[in-house]
Amino acid sequence: MDRLIRVSTKEDIFPEYRETPIGKLVEYHNLRSSHDSYSKAQVLIGMCMDYRKNLRIPENFAYILRSGGGNLRYSEFKVSYCVALGGVKAIALLGHNNCGMVNLYSKKERFIKGLVENAGWNEKAAEEHFMNFAPMYELGNEIDFVISEAVRLKARYPKILVAPLFFNIEDNELYLIKK
Structure with a gap:
């Protein structure tokens, strides 16, 4: 857990994520930023099917793929769809603690x-x-897995911003991950 970075202010967001759909995701969820209006998805969120996680995001902001552990290896066609036809330029991968x-x-x-x-x-x-x-x-390990999955997806989709994040089910917050 020492690799996790708490986000309590906009300045806590890594510079490479600021002013991107990844930064907006963290702002909406952690900082309770007011919701903008979207007519199409900005980001693909890959997250676990776990029932204990719910995101605070605006309507139409994201495609969300849920699978065991947030593992997208067997959902790659869906990822490609979101990129090719949905036009998303960012993928947020959410690991979480106490994953089954x-x-x-x-x-x-x-x-x-x-x-x-x-x-x-x-x-x-x-x-x-x-x-x-x-x-x-x-x-x-949840953190190692989400990092490795982000590396794999970044190699597969080199023009897409891919961010490994961590959802702490105890405080319902997103954390950035030091790689």
């Missing part, structure tokens, strides 16, 4: 039991499902 995709293998038995009890799966099918997909979604 961290240390996923420790949840294997609960996952299998949950599919058996809640969805009516048989145990063998539930275990195969977990073993087939868990390697794709295991994050390791």
Whole structure:
């Protein structure tokens, strides 16, 4: 957590993000800046499907893709759509603390039991499902993952500003990440 930078004023925003959709996102969410009016999305936000996170942003400001851990590896066509047809010039990737995709293998038995009890799966099918997909979604560390995903997307979309950010579910604030 020592790599996280709290944003309490506009001056706390990294210079490379100021006056960009990334800076506006942080201003809207953390600083409660008044909402501008948008007719089209300015940014793509990739964030976790976790129900504990909700952003304070204006209508029409962002495309939002939610997936386990904010992992966009398997949503790349959607990312390309937002860039190619939506015209976004920035991508904000939001990792967060206490993510369920961290240390996923420790949840294997609960996952299998949950599919058996809640969805009516048989145990063998539930275990195969977990073993087939868990390697794709295991994050390791939230901060390291969001940084590596930002690097990957920046290489794939070199003209797009890509920013790794961190959502702290305890104070509901966005933090910048020192790389």
